[in-house]
Amino acid sequence: MRKAGLAIVLGLMPVAAVAETVTIAALGDSLTQGYGLPAEDGLVPQLEDWLTAQGVDVALINAGVSGDTTAGGLARVGWTLTPEVDAMIVALGGNDLLRGLDPAQARANIRGILEEAQAQGIEVLLVGMQAPGNFGAAYKEAFDAIYPELAAEFGTLYLSSFFVGLTQGDAAPDPSTLREWFQSDGIHPNAEGVERIVAGMGPSVLDLIEAAEALPQN
Numbered sequence: 447m448r449k450a451g452l453a454i455v456l457g458l459m460p461v462a463a464v465a466e467t468v469t470i471a472a473l474g475d476s477l478t479q480g481y482g483l484p485a486e487d488g489l490v491p492q493l494e495d496w497l498t499a500q501g502v503d504v505a506l507i508n509a510g511v512s513g514d515t516t517a518g519g520l521a522r523v524g525w526t527l528t529p530e531v532d533a534m535i536v537a538l539g540g541n542d543l544l545r546g547l548d549p550a551q552a553r554a555n556i557r558g559i560l561e562e563a564q565a566q567g568i569e570v571l572l573v574g575m576q577a578p579g580n581f582g583a584a585y586k587e588a589f590d591a592i593y594p595e596l597a598a599e600f601g602t603l604y605l606s607s608f609f610v611g612l613t614q615g616d617a618a619p620d621p622s623t624l625r626e627w628f629q630s631d632g633i634h635p636n637a638e639g640v641e642r643i644v645a646g647m648g649p650s651v652l653d654l655i656e657a658a659e660a661l662p663q664n
Contacts, residue, residue, distance in 0.1 A: 611646020
């Protein structure tokens with residue numbers, strides 16, 4: 447069982463001493479990895495700082511790989527979920543869209559990621575991704591449905607869009623209309639954009655931490 451040895455030790459300690467850091471793995475692509483930014487300006491460091499400012503004892507693991515697809519995330523989720531990980535943010539799918547990959551395969555890959563997390567007793571925040579219209583209405587409908595439907599099926603926490611902090615309710619942002627928050631490629635946010643993304647994502651991550659802390663440590 448996960449953390450069994452630690453649980454035994456903690457069982458012998460006073461209640462006041464059992465609080466421990468919540469460790470979250472952020473499984474994603476270049477948006478998570480912090481492409482084009484100094485390390486301290488990327489999503490993971492900024493999110494960890496934001497959470498710490500809320501008074502949370504948390505450590506984030508940057509499991510973002512630039513260029514990764516949902517298939518890549520599935521291939522590495524097993525060794526990403528090391529014993530110290532209590533929860534996971536899953537933010538994948540952008541590169542599947544850039545390559546026009548089959549939504550059915552993306553769904554199967556994300557399902558596999560959630561199945562692995564479920565098997566290991568890991569709480570998940572699933573971050574949605576929306577397809578652009580240029581692939582056609584049927585493609586967009588199939589892809590956009592992946593995230594809310596799987597979140598409901600697996601009972602995970604769900605955030606409608608990685609960019610919710612930039613769009614103020616618009617779940618399908620057009621980066622070309624938000625240039626000041628993006629790098630010159632129009633795809634990856636700059637440091638100020640990441641700051642806004644963190645502010646939008648942060649409350650959902652607080653919910654994730656609360657859910658992870660509620661799990662029995664056995």
